[in-house]
Amino acid sequence: MDIQAWRATPFFTDAQRAMAQAFEDWVCGALLPALAGRGIALDDPASHTAQAMEQDCRLIARLLGQGGWLDSLADSAVFSVRSLVLQREVLARYAPLADFVFAMQALGAASVLHGGSAAQQAQYLPQIVSGEVLCAFALSESAAGSDAAALTCQARPQPDGFVVQGEKCWISHGQHADVCILFARSAETPKPQHGISAFVVERHLSPWRVCEEFTMLAPHPLARIAWDGVGLPAAALLGAPQRGYALALQVLQALRSSVAAAALGMARAALQRAIGHAKQRSMYGGVLADQAVCAATLAQQAASLDGAGLLCARAAWLYDCQPQDAALAQAVAQAKWQATEHAQQIIDRAQQVFGAAAMCDGHPLARLYREVRALRIYEGASEVQQHIVARSVLQQGV
Template sequence: MSTSTSHLDWPFFDDAHRSLAREVAQWVSTQSIDHADADAACRSWVKALGAAGFLRYCVPAAQGGALAELDSRALCVLREHLAEHDALADFAFAMQGLGSGAITLAGSEAMKQTWLPKVARGTAIAAFALSEPDAGSDVAAIATTATPTKGGWRLDGRKTWISNGGIADFYCVFARSDAASSGAKGITAFLVPAETKGLTIAERIETVSPHPLATLQFTACEVPDTHRIGAVGDGFKLAMRTLDIFRVSVAAAAVGFARRALRETIARANARAMFGSTLAAQPLAQAIVGDMAADLDAACLLTYRAAWQRDRTPARTTAVAAMAKLTATEHAQTIIDRAVQLHGGLGVRSGHIVERLYRDIRALRIYEGATEVQRLIIGRELLKAAESATRDPRNA
């Protein structure tokens, strides 16, 4: 069974990852930011993470990053330890990477040099604007339009469930640039600074685990062609490539939440008096803790296997990333639910750590591809690979 650090001995990691894990764990243990105002808390976390140098792992070295290329294992190590400490710390870090990921992958050199160093320093807050009222899990249903104009594009439509909505300095927006196309075809990505005329915050959205979230309205929102990210019509592929990188890190955040829940449960079980002994002495409690530990290790193994595989191979790792996110988020939900149960009344007391974790984990089973979508992805990828193998004449 892995403790909070023993999994770092697994062969998925290099010494640099182990050193990074120790560094972020020590740093985050000294940080405390008030959650009373979620917007202010996220701004504070971005600033603090930038000053500490951890946001440098969200961008390549050419634009002020820590490593030559984005490294999934580093992203996962950081998210796991940040999530174990504070969900908003994890959120602030993750959105800097996801929100700027399309620029890293396909932005022009000028765009990269303008925005990515600011992301790394924590002086610009990023956001990823993909989801719409009728296009969440079904990304190909995007209805926001991008109409060509002289020298640029006009964006019209609505994006919703946008993390960092209302506090971001820029948004990576995906819109349909070919009205005649349908499905995944004809979607293009654009960088839209927050102050752009025609972009407004239509609604702020409150959720069970508070963080900046909003609906964006685009009304005759003009952007120059220099703000286009990648080729016209390549937006869907770009969105999927971005999610392939960061989906595994969602699993790592779930591992962090689950690890904190297990730690809190063990401490509570050892301290709580029950039936002339302690909760920890009760066989049923021991069995529940055993299940929690086994589920945690399973989630952790799949998460870092997927991160390692993505770092080591040029091929897309869609299926293993989906397996990691599916397993880690579902197991974390179960682990945290058991933690609440073993805490008894304290587990549902507002403000208690496991009550907070219970709210924090729920969204991870939905965003960046809901659990049901991950199941479809895994099945589709395996069946497609089997079909290709059957058609390969070398297998005849």
């Protein structure tokens, strides 16, 4: 099933299919040339100094904003997980760094859209979808990753707002963001998740300190950040007090299917390269694709890609069309788990088809191998998704 056949499945509308094709045309005709003009070396992590990385991410955000490709994130009437899925599949297939920037803007916008007041939405959403500001989503801590309810960062209530004390870790755009969606404990409650509030933090008003910048397998900006008794105005509270944990789950549920789509994009790019190589690589008087073991490998990976793609499309359709369906959580978890795990395997098998060449730093498959690894961890590790699926099938059967 090629990309057009996947888009043609009943889970997507004609308007969404047209949008996806227009977006792919824009990525190839406008975004990629603009990145090439900047000399962005996506295959060379060493080329990304902190300053260059920030400039690259800001350029990508502005280009996405100028193209109007983030606009749907600011309007609850048109917000669509299926559209996010289609867009992230394209970006991850062509330019994973652009997918990273898109995902972070989506996390920020979705938090304000789902949790913010009318005034907050009017203030922040135009800035986010225009690419004027970069967003961070500060939930994880060094000892609170999958168990986010265990977070210890404090937001102590004051007469005129809050005082924030504590650290956040593994925060994408932590060193560059202008606006941060912060989750911190504002009350002690019997159930720890009930004491967490969400805030929209402007860096120039309530600055955070960058404690450490991480060098990742793929060149993405992540940092450990901290607030040392920094004040937040009362207007920074996002949603109701002590409802931050529920907002975090809501936002992650909305975006999780798009992580699956990003994995599909990377896997499709790898499999396309492997097929092309197998059809032209001379071997034993024929080509590599003539060898039964190679053909079987390609067939297995194509089947895995199709299966994961259908899970992803179904989960996005359920979120958009049947959000109250009891099967939604299981469907989203299955899509994220299966797509990211299969994508890692597909890219690994594609490298095997290429042989030693794909192990060289700078080879597109070496880049994809680095890029895809994080998707099995962030926004809910594979093991967490397995737990969600297991709990669902044990309660509801199959």
